[in-house]
Amino acid sequence: MYIKGNTFIVTGGGSGLGLSTAQQLLKLEANVIDLKDDGKSFFKGREKNVLFIQADITSEEEITKVIQQAIEKFGENIRGVINCGGIAGVGRIVGPNGKPLDLDSFKLVVNVNLIGTFNVCRLVAAQMVKQKPLEEGERGVIINVSSIAYQDGQTGQVAYSASKGGVASMTLPMTRDLSKFGIRVVTVAPGPFETPMISIMNEKSRQKLLKQAEFPVRPGKSDGEFNKLVIHLIENIYMNAEIIRIDGGIRLGKL
Numbered sequence: 001m002y003i004k005g006n007t008f009i010v011t012g013g014g015s016g017l018g019l020s021t022a023q024q025l026l027k028l029e030a031n032v033i034d035l036k037d038d039g040k041s042f043f044k045g046r047e048k049n050v051l052f053i054q055a056d057i058t059s060e061e062e063i064t065k066v067i068q069q070a071i072e073k074f075g076e077n078i079r080g081v082i083n084c085g086g087i088a089g090v091g092r093i094v095g096p097n098g099k100p101l102d103l104d105s106f107k108l109v110v111n112v113n114l115i116g117t118f119n120v121c122r123l124v125a126a127q128m129v130k131q132k133p134l135e136e137g138e139r140g141v142i143i144n145v146s147s148i149a150y151q152d153g154q155t156g157q158v159a160y161s162a163s164k165g166g167v168a169s170m171t172l173p174m175t176r177d178l179s180k181f182g183i184r185v186v187t188v189a190p191g192p193f194e195t196p197m198i199s200i201m202n203e204k205s206r207q208k209l210l211k212q213a214e215f216p217v218r219p220g221k222s223d224g225e226f227n228k229l230v231i232h233l234i235e236n237i238y239m240n241a242e243i244i245r246i247d248g249g250i251r252l253g254k255l
């Protein structure tokens with residue numbers, strides 16, 4: 001699919017992986033719906049091609065409005081969504097104090113990362129289905145962001161891994177549901193990337209984690225590594241139903 005002139009919704013566009021994706025899409029002359037929950041816009045002066053909207057990915061009402069506003073500004077050509085919105089969550093099933101993990105903290109992580117991602121997918125997909133197809137009948141692409149924690153979850157990641165496992169597992173059935181409309185679904189499962197999300201990690205855990213990398217032994221770069229993969233996935237029509245790890249070869253055992 002050509003990127004230029006088409007509209008892409010990027011959730012979590014306020015920082016990290018989402019921000020670098022939105023920036024790259026803009027460089028390639030897409031229209032970008034920059035969706036986030038923190039109210040900051042990094043795209044002042046680019047209002048011709050960017051629509052900044054503050055919205056919560058878990059809200060049906062807010063995401064429906066995002067889609068309506070996107071169409072009002074750029075027309076019925078929403079061709080993709082890149083779901084980078086998400087939160088971390090740390091807590092063992094039974095904590096050092098002997099208490100079970102608080103159910104609300106588990107629900108919060110699953111609600112944002114899994115249910116929020118699904119909410120955006122279903123509403124955007126329903127819009128893409130109505131749009132005119134492009135070359136080869138393609139109508140659009142959904143790119144979801146899981147994590148290597150969907151396979152290699154560590155102590156304290158029970159909620160996060162469950163949420164990211166859900167995102168990964170949706171890939172094939174969602175593809176099967178949407179293929180007759182020419183909509184592709186691909187999931188990216190990143191290893192550690194240098195973003196605000198991993199800055200919460202202490203240096204010791206960070207070093208332990210990076211030691212597991214094969215090559216290069218460093219965190220990934222949002223700009224030039226993550227966002228390049230996303231652009232490739234948008235442009236390459238033969239990429240579908242796939243879950244792709246991007247992680248410098250990291251395979252995490254017990255840390």
Ligand SMILES: NC(=O)c1ccc[n+]([C@@H]2O[C@H](COP(=O)([O-])OP(=O)(O)OC[C@H]3O[C@@H](n4cnc5c(N)ncnc54)[C@H](O)[C@@H]3O)[C@@H](O)[C@H]2O)c1
Pocket residue numbers: 011012013014015016017018035036037038055056057058083084085086087088112113116145146147148189190191192193194195196197198
């Ligand atoms: N950075 C990493 O090492 C790494 C590794 C694997 C997976 N991931 C995943 O990649 C995605 C992006 O992470 P990042 O590192 O860029 O993190 P980040 O914290 O920099 O960005 C996350 C973004 O999501 C937004 N967000 C959170 N909850 C939201 C909600 N309810 N509604 C709308 N927006 C919301 C935040 O405002 C923020 O802009 C996340 O899903 C994360 O789990 C990150």
